[in-house]
Amino acid sequence: ELQALAHSMQCQIDYHPRYQSDMAMTDGEGMEHIWSYLGNFVSITRQMNAERRQSTLDHASQHFRWKKLLNL
Numbered sequence: 001e002l003q004a005l006a007h008s009m010q011c012q013i014d015y016h017p018r019y020q021s022d023m024a025m026t027d028g029e030g031m032e033h034i035w036s037y038l039g040n041f042v043s044i045t046r047q048m049n050a051e052r053r054q055s056t057l058d059h060a061s062q063h064f065r066w067k068k069l070l071n072l
Contacts, residue, residue: 037064
């Protein structure tokens, strides 16, 4: 969300996401779902090195996205 108090009124009018024709509204639930899913990988990635952890989480994210696409 635009930090309105740190911007002038004209800046708020010009750039606030609610007034942009090419921006969509979201409730943020999509991110909650992916974080909840990835939370299941905490225990299995804890002892991995950074490269392996990144690879595992990348594959998990791709799998999550693929499952969502199949359910559309």
